[in-house]
Amino acid sequence: MAEEKRIRVLMAKPGLDGHDRGARVLTLGLRDEGLEVIYTGLRQTPEMIVQAALQEDVDVVGLSCLSGAHKYLFPAVVEQLKAKGVEDVLVIGGGIIPKEDIPFLMKKGVSAVYGPGTSIKEIANCIKGKVKRK
Amino acid sequence: MELVESMLAGSERSLARLITLVEREAPEVPEIMSQIYPRLGNAYFVGFTGPPGGGKSTLVDRLTAVMRARGFSVGVVACDPSSPFSGGAVLGDRIRMQQHYLDKGVFIRSMATRESRGGLSRAAHGVLKLMDAFGKDFVLVETVGVGQTELDIMDAVDTTVVVLVPEAGDTIQTMKAGLLEIADIFVVNKADREGADYLVMELKQMLQMNPKQSWWQVPALATQATNDIGIEELYLEIERHREALQGAGRLSLHRQEQRRREFIQTIEQRLMARLLDLAKRDGRLMASLERVERGESDPYSASMQILTNKTILQSWLAELEMEG
Ligand SMILES: Nc1nc2c(ncn2[C@@H]2O[C@H](COP(=O)(O)OP(=O)(O)OP(=O)(O)O)[C@@H](O)[C@H]2O)c(=O)[nH]1
Ligand SMILES: [Mg+2]
Numbered sequence A: 001m002a003e004e005k006r007i008r009v010l011m012a013k014p015g016l017d018g019h020d021r022g023a024r025v026l027t028l029g030l031r032d033e034g035l036e037v038i039y040t041g042l043r044q045t046p047e048m049i050v051q052a053a054l055q056e057d058v059d060v061v062g063l064s065c066l067s068g069a070h071k072y073l074f075p076a077v078v079e080q081l082k083a084k085g086v087e088d089v090l091v092i093g094g095g096i097i098p099k100e101d102i103p104f105l106m107k108k109g110v111s112a113v114y115g116p117g118t119s120i121k122e123i124a125n126c127i128k129g130k131v132k133r134k
Numbered sequence B: 001m002e003l004v005e006s007m008l009a010g011s012e013r014s015l016a017r018l019i020t021l022v023e024r025e026a027p028e029v030p031e032i033m034s035q036i037y038p039r040l041g042n043a044y045f046v047g048f049t050g051p052p053g054g055g056k057s058t059l060v061d062r063l064t065a066v067m068r069a070r071g072f073s074v075g076v077v078a079c080d081p082s083s084p085f086s087g088g089a090v091l092g093d094r095i096r097m098q099q100h101y102l103d104k105g106v107f108i109r110s111m112a113t114r115e116s117r118g119g120l121s122r123a124a125h126g127v128l129k130l131m132d133a134f135g136k137d138f139v140l141v142e143t144v145g146v147g148q149t150e151l152d153i154m155d156a157v158d159t160t161v162v163v164l165v166p167e168a169g170d171t172i173q174t175m176k177a178g179l180l181e182i183a184d185i186f187v188v189n190k191a192d193r194e195g196a197d198y199l200v201m202e203l204k205q206m207l208q209m210n211p212k213q214s215w216w217q218v219p220a221l222a223t224q225a226t227n228d229i230g231i232e233e234l235y236l237e238i239e240r241h242r243e244a245l246q247g248a249g250r251l252s253l254h255r256q257e258q259r260r261r262e263f264i265q266t267i268e269q270r271l272m273a274r275l276l277d278l279a280k281r282d283g284r285l286m287a288s289l290e291r292v293e294r295g296e297s298d299p300y301s302a303s304m305q306i307l308t309n310k311t312i313l314q315s316w317l318a319e320l321e322m323e324g
Helices: A021-032 A046-056 A070-083 A099-107 A120-133 B002-008 B012-023 B029-039 B056-069 B094-100 B124-134 B151-156 B171-176 B196-209 B231-280 B283-293 B299-307 B310-323
Strands: A008-012 A036-039 A060-065 A090-095 A112-114 B044-049 B074-080 B089-091 B106-112 B138-142 B159-164 B185-188 B220-222
Touching (some): A008 A021, A008 A046, A021 A036, A021 A060, A021 A090, A021 A120, A021 B089, A036 B094, A046 A060, A046 A070, A046 B012, A046 B094, A046 B106, A060 A070, A070 A099, A099 A112, A112 A120, B002 B012, B002 B029, B002 B124, B012 B029, B012 B106, B044 B151, B056 B074, B056 B138, B056 B159, B056 B231, B074 B089, B074 B124, B089 B106, B094 B106, B124 B151, B151 B231, B185 B196, B185 B231, B196 B220, B231 B283, B231 B310, B283 B299
Parallel strands (some): A008 A036, A008 A060, A060 A090, A090 A112, B044 B138, B044 B159, B074 B106, B159 B185, B185 B220
16 A cells, blocks of 8 residues: 655754754644654754755755855755755745845745744645645 | 666665655555565664663764774664654654764665554665665664564564663563563663663673573673763674674574564555455445444444455455456
8 A cells, every 4th residue: 555645854954053943843843734854953064954855855855044144055955956966855944034035045946935924834835735746 | 677776876866765665655665675685685784772862863873983984884764753643753863863964874764653653664674675785784773762562673673772771760661661572782871870880780680580592691781872982882792693693594594584574564564454445445344333333233243243244255355356
């Protein structure tokens, strides 16, 4: 009996910011929405995130950034995923991202950016919808 | 299969993809397994089990470093529980293994237990085989620390390491949990805390009084995973156990037994799944179920009525045949 497809998400915090409360809350919330979430913790370089995403064969990479380095870090993850031939992974972002940066991130291949006010349900539904259409 | 060929040629991406297929119990699984079968038998499997938070992942991380320093390649399969409510899971073992993320000789995969109620996902056996075929020298398997009998792990690995902590209570609890029967090696981790020496001593005494096999005296050793203390010793014990197993053909006997159980389990699972599927569509069974639900007949006689009814059984068989 073939299993239904379970969505796998890698949750990572690139860069140097010191706490990951938001990412943890989101991780638990997505689990309660039926997703499998691999949590990799703080201070990840884009290389580390990409290698983990590759080995874990995830559908989604969730990046959270509070330090302001998202304009460099998020596109770096997207590019390195491509370079490794991992083309079909959705990269989504969250944390403290100024509205005016969002178009730039989207142009660089980030699929969605969620602000602090977005509900977990909303994020989960958005992920489910996008993964299905893949 | 192209994916299998590129995996055998060394593609990590293909390995990752194949693991996903096996995990999903996809229709391609028999084909994958038959294609990798000739390449199996080179990896050595070590399992880690024990109560939650005892330091299994940290030990796996440090042990991986020791094995890499000796030039071995390492695969890690780390299981965490699926939520019985949502079906989702938080897989958090990897967080302890960050030092190996960029090492080409280490492949780490997190797995949720999904339908399995034990400490390992049902698909874990297949995943271990993929790691073997990929060419890993050692594959380290971490189970969910449910703290109860962890027979799953014995069926999957060659050496089982049971990880306890000083606060684990006395050895009676260890015995009650059935951990005595499954351990090839006992580790008392977090030995930087009080009570570790005492627990090690007590374990040793008990192990001497209850020898598991004539050819292997189960050792108990103290470690401090976070301080990198005792890891080299743990590695040497694993090697000693491996040598003892390999002596007198015990390892091949052990694996023979594992294959037997795996075969029977696979048949059981497939049969169950198809039968349940069939039964759900069977009007007579559903009618009987409703009577049981309403309390009009008891579950035992109702199930016997179904299982002794030749016409029902024959119609199921006919449907199974039609489905091929
Ligand atoms: N004091 C002390 N803490 C340790 C030691 N080894 C691990 N820890 C800590 O114990 C906690 C749990 O460690 P893990 O390696 O995640 O334990 P685990 O058994 O894999 O946990 P689960 O997978 O959740 O069952 C972490 O905070 C570790 O840093 C040790 O030797 N001494
Ligand atoms: Mg763990």
